[in-house]
Amino acid sequence: MTSLLDHLTVLPILLPLATGALMLMLDDRQRVTKAFINVFATALLVFLSVAMVIRAANPADLLAVSYPLGNWPVPFGIVLVADRLSAMMVLLTSVLGLSALVYSLARWHAAGPNFHTLFQFLLMGLNGAFLTGDIFNLFVFFEVMLAASYGLALHGLGLARIKAGLHYVAVNLGASFLFLIGAALIYGVTGTLNMADLAAKVATIPELDRGLLEAGAAFLGLAFLLKAGMWPLGFWLPTTYAAATAPVAAMFAIMTKVGIYAVLRLSTLAFGIEAGASAGLGQTVLQLGGMATIAFGAVGILAAQTTGRLAGYCVLVSSGTLLAAIGMGNAFVTGGALYYLVISTLAVSAFFLIVELLERIRIAGADVLAITLEAYGDDEEETENDEVGLAIPGALAVLGICFSICVLLLAGLPPLAGFLGKFAIISALFNPQGLTEIAPITPAAWWLAGLMIFAGFAALVALTRTGISTFWATMSDTPAPVRVIEIAPILLLLGLTVVMTVMAGPVMDYMYITAENLHAPAIEIGNILATPLVVEVAP
Amino acid sequence: MELILAIGIGVLTSCGVYLMLRPRTFQVIIGLSLLSYAVNLFIFAMGRLKTGAAPVTASGAIDPTQFTDPVPQALVLTAIVIGFAMTALFLVVMLAARGVTGTDHVDGREQR
Numbered sequence: 001m002t003s004l005l006d007h008l009t010v011l012p013i014l015l016p017l018a019t020g021a022l023m024l025m026l027d028d029r030q031r032v033t034k035a036f037i038n039v040f041a042t043a044l045l046v047f048l049s050v051a052m053v054i055r056a057a058n059p060a061d062l063l064a065v066s067y068p069l070g071n072w073p074v075p076f077g078i079v080l081v082a083d084r085l086s087a088m089m090v091l092l093t094s095v096l097g098l099s100a101l102v103y104s105l106a107r108w109h110a111a112g113p114n115f116h117t118l119f120q121f122l123l124m125g126l127n128g129a130f131l132t133g134d135i136f137n138l139f140v141f142f143e144v145m146l147a148a149s150y151g152l153a154l155h156g157l158g159l160a161r162i163k164a165g166l167h168y169v170a171v172n173l174g175a176s177f178l179f180l181i182g183a184a185l186i187y188g189v190t191g192t193l194n195m196a197d198l199a200a201k202v203a204t205i206p207e208l209d210r211g212l213l214e215a216g217a218a219f220l221g222l223a224f225l226l227k228a229g230m231w232p233l234g235f236w237l238p239t240t241y242a243a244a245t246a247p248v249a250a251m252f253a254i255m256t257k258v259g260i261y262a263v264l265r266l267s268t269l270a271f272g273i274e275a276g277a278s279a280g281l282g283q284t285v286l287q288l289g290g291m292a293t294i295a296f297g298a299v300g301i302l303a304a305q306t307t308g309r310l311a312g313y314c315v316l317v318s319s320g321t322l323l324a325a326i327g328m329g330n331a332f333v334t335g336g337a338l339y340y341l342v343i344s345t346l347a348v349s350a351f352f353l354i355v356e357l358l359e360r361i362r363i364a365g366a367d368v369l370a371i372t373l374e375a376y377g378d379d380e381e382e383t384e385n386d387e388v389g390l391a392i393p394g395a396l397a398v399l400g401i402c403f404s405i406c407v408l409l410l411a412g413l414p415p416l417a418g419f420l421g422k423f424a425i426i427s428a429l430f431n432p433q434g435l436t437e438i439a440p441i442t443p444a445a446w447w448l449a450g451l452m453i454f455a456g457f458a459a460l461v462a463l464t465r466t467g468i469s470t471f472w473a474t475m476s477d478t479p480a481p482v483r484v485i486e487i488a489p490i491l492l493l494l495g496l497t498v499v500m501t502v503m504a505g506p507v508m509d510y511m512y513i514t515a516e517n518l519h520a521p522a523i524e525i526g527n528i529l530a531t532p533l534v535v536e537v538a539p
Numbered sequence: 540m541e542l543i544l545a546i547g548i549g550v551l552t553s554c555g556v557y558l559m560l561r562p563r564t565f566q567v568i569i570g571l572s573l574l575s576y577a578v579n580l581f582i583f584a585m586g587r588l589k590t591g592a593a594p595v596t597a598s599g600a601i602d603p604t605q606f607t608d609p610v611p612q613a614l615v616l617t618a619i620v621i622g623f624a625m626t627a628l629f630l631v632v633m634l635a636a637r638g639v640t641g642t643d644h645v646d647g648r649e650q651r
Contacts, residue, residue, distance in 0.1 A: 136614055143621045150628055154635075162636045163647040166564070169629050170645070173571050174559065176625065177578045180618055184578075187611065188585035 009067035020120035056087035075194035081133035099489035104247035122148035164243035179223035185216030196528035203276035227259030238312030246356035290324025298458040318344035335515035336424030347409035350493040411460035551577035575622040586611030
C-alpha cells in the first residue's frame with residue numbers, strides 16, 4: 001500500500017478538490033495560469049478515469065472495487081465504490097469536462113470570476129456522487145456539485161440567467177430537503193447509511209417498518225428524479241439549460257445523469273430481486289414517469305422557439321428514455337440503456353456547444369424560427385440572391401457536418417451510435433429473455449418502443465428545420481467566426497461517438513456485464529461489506 | 540415529548556411549504572429556512588428521543604440503550620452547515636435578481 005495507484009479510487013475526488021483550492025489562491029487576473037492548471041488537471045483526470053475503467057473491467061483484488069475512506073471499517077465508515085458503472089460515469093464526466101473546459105477557453109472563462117475553481121468543484125461533486133457507496137455522503141457530494149453549479153449557472157450574469165438561476169436554486173434546495181428526509185427515514189428504520197449494508201438489510205426489515213422504509217426510498221427517489229428532470233418535476237430544466245453559457249450547459253448535460261445513476265444504483269442494489277417484499281419498488285412510477293417525460297420532451301422539441309431550449313428538451317427525452325428503460329427492471333434493457341446513456345450525453349453535450357456557434361452565424365431574427373416563419377411565410381428570398389456562387393467557408397462546412405452528426409445521434413438514425421443505443425433498448429424490450437427465447441411482450445414495452453420512435457421522429461423534424469433555417473436559408477455574408485479551440489472539443493465528443501459506433505461490440509459487452517452485475521448485486525454487496533482496510537491496524 | 544416534537548416539525552414544515560409557494564422571493568427564502576429547521580429536527584428525531592443520555596459511547600462492554608445515537612447528530616451538524624451555506628447563496632441570487640429586475644417577484648416581473 002505504498003503506490004499512489006493503490007489509492008486510485010479516491011484520486012478523482014481529491015485531484016479536483018486540490019486543483020480548485022489551489023486556483024482559489026490565484027487572483028483572477030492570472031487567468032492564463034489558471035487555464036493551464038485547469039486543463040492539465042482535467043487531462044490528468046481523464047487518464048486517471050481511463051485507468052479506473054480498465055481496472056474496474058478486470059478487478060485484481062477487493063480493494064480495487066471498494067475503498068474505505070480514512071481507513072474506517074465498512075459499514076461504519078464511508079466507503080467509495082469504483083465498480084464498472086461508477087468508473088464509466090467518472091470517465092464520461094472527465095471527458096465532458098475536458099471538452100467543455102477547452103471550449104470555454106475561447107471566451108467564456110473570462111466572462112466572470114472564479115470560473116476555473118467552480119469548474120473543478122463541479123467535477124469533484126460529480127465524481128464523488130458517482131463513486132460514493134454511502135447515502136449521506138451522496139447527499140454531501142450532491143450539494144458540492146449543486147453549489148458549484150449554482151455559481152456556474154449564473155456565470156456571465158444577464159437577466160435571463162439570473163431569473164432562471166433563481167428558480168434553479170429554489171427548486172434544488174427543496175429537492176435537497178427531500179433527500180435529507182429520505183436519508184433520515186432510511187437511517188431511522190435500518191440503522192445504516194451504507195448502500196451495500198442497506199441492501200443486505202432490506203429483506204429482513206419487519207413488516208411494520210416496511211412502509212416507513214419504502215416512504216424513505218420514495219423521498220430519495222423524488223429528489224433524484226427531480227435532478228433527472230422527470231415529468232412533472234422537470235419544468236425548471238429547459239429554461240435553466242438554455243440560459244446557461246454553452247460550456248456550462250454542456251457540463252450540465254451530465255448532471256441529469258447523476259439523478260439517473262442514483263436511481264439505477266439504489267433501485268438495483270436495495271430494491272432488486274433479493275429485497276423480499278420490497279422488490280421492484282417504484283418500477284411502475286419509473287415506467288410511467290419516464291414515458292410521460294419522453295412525450296413531454298418530444299412535444300417540447302417540436303414547440304421550442306430557440307435552439308437552446310430545443311437542446312434542453314433533448315435532455316428531457318434522453319432522461320425519460322433512460323428512466324423508463326430502468327423501470328423495466330431487465331438486465332438486457334439496462335445494458336442497452338447504459339450504452340444509450342453514454343451516447344446521448346455525448347451528443348447533447350456536443351449539441352449545446354454547437355448551438356452557441358450556430359447563434360453566431362445565423363442572421364438576426366432567425367431565432368424566432370420555424371413555427372412563426374412558416375405561419376407568416378419567409379419573405380427573405382429577395383435579399384439572398386447576391387449570395388449565389390459564394391463558396392462555403394471551411395468553418396461553416398465543418399460546423400454543418402458536426403450538426404448533421406448531432407441530428408443523426410439525437411434522432412437515433414443509422415449508421416451512428418444513437419441508432420444502436422435505441423435499437424439495443426427496443427430489441428431487449430421485445431425479447432426480455434434474450435434473443436433465443438420467445439417471451440410475451442408487455443404493453444409497457446410496446447408503449448415505450450412507440451414513444452422512443454416518436455421522440456426520434458420529433459427530434460428529426462425539429463432539428464432538420466433548425467438546420468435548414470441556419471445553414472441554407474440565413475447564411476450571412478461573412479464566414480463564421482469559429483476558432484479551432486471551439487470546434488476541437490465538439491469534434492472530440494462526436495469522434496468518441498463514432499469510435500463507439502465502430503467499436504460497438506466490445507463497448508456493448510462492457511455495458512451488458514455492467515448491467516448483469518447491477519441486477520445480481522449479491523456478489524458486490526458481499527465484496528463491499530468485506531472491504532479490507534487500506535492499512536491494517538492493531539485492535 | 541414525542542408529541543411536542545412531532546407537532547413542532549409539522550407546523551414548521553407546513554409553514555415552510557406554504558411560504559415556499561408564495562410569489563415573493565423574501566417569502567421563499569423564509570420558507571426554505573423554516574423547512575430546513577423542520578428537516579434538521581426530523582433527522583434528529585430519527586435517532587430516537589432520549590433525555591439526559593450522553594451521545595458518546597465509552598470503550599469496552601457497554602449497554603447501547605444508555606446512550607443516544609450519535610450518528611443523526613453528526614448528520615444534523617452537516618445538514619445545518621450545508622443548509623445555511625445554500626440559504627446564504629440563495630440570498631445572493633435573490634439580491635442580484637432584485638437589483639437586475641427591479642422587483643422581488645420570483646418570475647422577475649409583476650403579474651398582470
